[in-house]
Amino acid sequence: MMLSGAEIVVRCLQEEKVEYVFGYPGGAVLFLYDELFKQDQIRHVLVRHEQAAVHAADGYARSTEKVGVALVTSGPGATNAVTGIATAYCDSIPVVIISGQVPTAAIGQDAFQEVDTVGITRPCVKHNFLVKRVEDIAPTIKKAFYLAASGRPGPVLVDIPKDITAAKCEFDYPKSISMRSYNPVSKGHQGQIKKAVQLLMEAKRPMIYAGGGVVLGNAAEPLTKLAKLLGFPITTTLMGLGGFPASERQYLGMPGMHGTFEANMSMHFCDVLLAVGSRFDDRVIGNPAHFAEEPRKIIHIDIDPSSISKRVKVDVPIVGNVAEVLEEMIRAVEASTRRPEEDTLATWWKQVDEWRRRDCLKFKHDGDIIKPQFVVQKLWEVTNGDAFVTSDVGQHQMWAAQYYRFDKPRRWLNSGGLGTMGVGLPYAMGAQLAHPGSPVACVTGEASIQMCIQELSTCKQFRLPIKIVNLNNRYLGMVRQWQQIFHGGRYSESYMDSLPDFAKLAEAYGHVGLRVDKAGDVEDALREAFQRKNDLVFLDFQVDPTENVYPMVQGGKGLTEMILSAEDL
Amino acid sequence: MRHVISLLIENESGALSRVSGLFSARGYNIESLTVAPTEDPSLSRMTIVTTGSDEIVEQITKQLNKLVDVVKVVDISESAHIERELLLVKVRATGKDREEIKRTSDIFRGHIIDVTDASYVIELTGTQNKLDSFLGALDASLILETVRSGICGIGRGDRVLKV
Numbered sequence A: 001m002m003l004s005g006a007e008i009v010v011r012c013l014q015e016e017k018v019e020y021v022f023g024y025p026g027g028a029v030l031f032l033y034d035e036l037f038k039q040d041q042i043r044h045v046l047v048r049h050e051q052a053a054v055h056a057a058d059g060y061a062r063s064t065e066k067v068g069v070a071l072v073t074s075g076p077g078a079t080n081a082v083t084g085i086a087t088a089y090c091d092s093i094p095v096v097i098i099s100g101q102v103p104t105a106a107i108g109q110d111a112f113q114e115v116d117t118v119g120i121t122r123p124c125v126k127h128n129f130l131v132k133r134v135e136d137i138a139p140t141i142k143k144a145f146y147l148a149a150s151g152r153p154g155p156v157l158v159d160i161p162k163d164i165t166a167a168k169c170e171f172d173y174p175k176s177i178s179m180r181s182y183n184p185v186s187k188g189h190q191g192q193i194k195k196a197v198q199l200l201m202e203a204k205r206p207m208i209y210a211g212g213g214v215v216l217g218n219a220a221e222p223l224t225k226l227a228k229l230l231g232f233p234i235t236t237t238l239m240g241l242g243g244f245p246a247s248e249r250q251y252l253g254m255p256g257m258h259g260t261f262e263a264n265m266s267m268h269f270c271d272v273l274l275a276v277g278s279r280f281d282d283r284v285i286g287n288p289a290h291f292a293e294e295p296r297k298i299i300h301i302d303i304d305p306s307s308i309s310k311r312v313k314v315d316v317p318i319v320g321n322v323a324e325v326l327e328e329m330i331r332a333v334e335a336s337t338r339r340p341e342e343d344t345l346a347t348w349w350k351q352v353d354e355w356r357r358r359d360c361l362k363f364k365h366d367g368d369i370i371k372p373q374f375v376v377q378k379l380w381e382v383t384n385g386d387a388f389v390t391s392d393v394g395q396h397q398m399w400a401a402q403y404y405r406f407d408k409p410r411r412w413l414n415s416g417g418l419g420t421m422g423v424g425l426p427y428a429m430g431a432q433l434a435h436p437g438s439p440v441a442c443v444t445g446e447a448s449i450q451m452c453i454q455e456l457s458t459c460k461q462f463r464l465p466i467k468i469v470n471l472n473n474r475y476l477g478m479v480r481q482w483q484q485i486f487h488g489g490r491y492s493e494s495y496m497d498s499l500p501d502f503a504k505l506a507e508a509y510g511h512v513g514l515r516v517d518k519a520g521d522v523e524d525a526l527r528e529a530f531q532r533k534n535d536l537v538f539l540d541f542q543v544d545p546t547e548n549v550y551p552m553v554q555g556g557k558g559l560t561e562m563i564l565s566a567e568d569l
Numbered sequence B: 001m002r003h004v005i006s007l008l009i010e011n012e013s014g015a016l017s018r019v020s021g022l023f024s025a026r027g028y029n030i031e032s033l034t035v036a037p038t039e040d041p042s043l044s045r046m047t048i049v050t051t052g053s054d055e056i057v058e059q060i061t062k063q064l065n066k067l068v069d070v071v072k073v074v075d076i077s078e079s080a081h082i083e084r085e086l087l088l089v090k091v092r093a094t095g096k097d098r099e100e101i102k103r104t105s106d107i108f109r110g111h112i113i114d115v116t117d118a119s120y121v122i123e124l125t126g127t128q129n130k131l132d133s134f135l136g137a138l139d140a141s142l143i144l145e146t147v148r149s150g151i152c153g154i155g156r157g158d159r160v161l162k163v
């Protein structure tokens, strides 16, 4: 039977078992919307801004093991989506974006709502396609899903001119796809794995440094098993939180710019570092020259060869899928009669525990004034550490990462690589739709939340009972912190004047709004919010505007050169 | 260090911009880039001449490999290989210069492929160095126009870059 291009697109999405499409209609995608209208297998979520469509699809993907899908129109629809696409790209999130394009004959004519979407998005997608024939739609969409989810995941965009969605052809969805130009490695090299295990067994001061690759590769289980088998200290990056249970004794917290004292000291002074799906980001290792001063052997497992030896020279590179490589390593460790030397390891742990005793995350709080850290601690208690937590970008993001202790992967959703303010609420939408009935909290700031505030309307339409935890410090806090420390306290444009009354604003959208001014009311407010199972509750916490995020490694400084508290300034 | 990278890429529209975009976005040098379809018209072959430290060139090859359309990447300058470039040069050729230019061209094994009463177009292939020295040997005031193709490269002996 002959189907139109638009019908074919929808059939392809159905074949891919897509539950939700996050999108926004317009001229170039009218045929597609017409076909969505005629079916009820896929639900379309009408966002209020295309940026949020991609963020929500991205949040859906982060909180599940599935590919998120967004649909936007040509021109401004596509350009609005770019921030969302770049955000997903920087954190390697599998998203398929379908964009409408002007009719084939109009391309290049400066047509109405024409932009070169493939050109604009090229540097921030894993791959993209312009479909030129209706026959190419099905194989292209098949490829798009395959590319997005396999190897190092990432966003893939499919641009479809309007006339192609109207043209007809036979529909046949390919069962499988093979591309001669794309064959991601999954099994690690046996010899390298053997070398790695040997190094680990001989280590005197071993350390595991796991990242987003563990979450993306669904490898929390083998990682936890291997780490326990070895008994080594372990840290997880901002993107790897939940990849190893935070409540385990072996866990040292996050490393890096706002990492814990113990994680950073152990990263720096270890003699063997096992990096698992982490990419030695500048926010993690600080100044690479300073990091290189201390001799250590590095084993690096990553599916993307270009992540290896990019910023730090690696001694044992292992290219492969984390889960498979870790399983191999577990087998090798179990088969071996050798174990790390107990006394040596105990001496190392003594040192690590001494660092840990600095208790670098302690904070002073007394009286009525609400400390932001305290709110996150209470959020963790009230939700039994078992909520999906999204955040935006700024101080609140760091406090959420430091004080909410994640025991499971895919519970923590934030923009690490691009650091995009505005992701918090759409991420929460994606997570809540994927996990109806589970608690979802969006820890945000009064500035970030305003970057996608319009989505409160979407939340109402789709009855998403998200709890917004606004750590309202009346400042672009992270900017203010840098200005305080590096720019002589000249707070240029970092104060937010004329803020709305967020509680009333939430009410205007049909939600529940609560303003909390006193520390003593924090817990009750949180409990009340989570008891309201069917309501979105906007909790506007008036927090200490002067609080800073510690520890802090200044840009250009070494990992061990941390500012631990205001007294160090 | 100078490196010559050969790659095979799916012959799709936009393939070239994926490669050139990668170089500009990551701040890598391109000295020259040549591209044309291969005997299999679904594939294009590129030769890219670049410079950079070992670490940078390692990243360049990894990043090129990462492009979804790229089928194969080889740094052919890592072992014995041949490089050739084509030069077309238009020179003013009048009076006694005509003989002199013809002689120089012969020495370099060039061919005069267009003749008017006032000019020649000379075609010359060879390594970058050879073309440079040929241009050096010509009287600069006589050169009207030059065009160079950029380098094509191929490995010596048994080494073959093919799908």
Ligand SMILES: Cc1cc2nc3c(=O)[nH]c(=O)nc-3n(C[C@H](O)[C@H](O)[C@H](O)COP(=O)(O)OP(=O)(O)OC[C@H]3O[C@@H](n4cnc5c(N)ncnc54)[C@H](O)[C@@H]3O)c2cc1C
Pocket (backbone or CB within 6 Å): A090, A091, A092, A151, A152, A153, A210, A211, A212, A213, A214, A216, A217, A218, A236, A237, A238, A239, A240, A254, A255, A256, A257, A258, A259, A276, A277, A278, A279, A280, A281, A283, A284, A301, A302, A303, A304, A307, A320, A321, A322, A323, A393, A394, A397, A415, A416, A417, A418, A419, A420, A478
């Ligand atoms: C305000 C702010 C402050 C920040 N401060 C910090 C900080 O203090 N500490 C910190 O850690 N981060 C911090 N970040 C985040 C930082 O910018 C980086 O995003 C983050 O450190 C990168 O995490 P990652 O190394 O785990 O890599 P990711 O970006 O998560 O990359 C994952 C890696 O795993 C690989 N991979 C993916 N899938 C697989 C698989 N299946 N098998 C094998 N490998 C795979 C990928 O190729 C990639 O190399 C901050 C961000 C912001 C916005």
Ligand SMILES: Cc1ncc(C[n+]2csc(CCOP(=O)(O)OP(=O)(O)O)c2C)c(N)n1
Pocket (backbone or CB within 6 Å): A392, A393, A394, A395, A396, A397, A419, A420, A421, A444, A445, A446, A447, A448, A449, A471, A473, A475, A476, A477, A478, A479
């Ligand atoms: C889209 C975007 N613009 C600008 C920035 C730079 N930036 C990083 S944090 C920050 C302040 C965020 O303020 P707020 O949301 O109130 O969080 P706080 O730091 O106060 O907790 C800014 C402006 C960014 N990350 N993203």
Ligand SMILES: [Mg+2]
Pocket (backbone or CB within 6 Å): A394, A445, A446, A447, A471, A472, A473, A474, A475, A476, A477
């Ligand atoms: Mg703020």
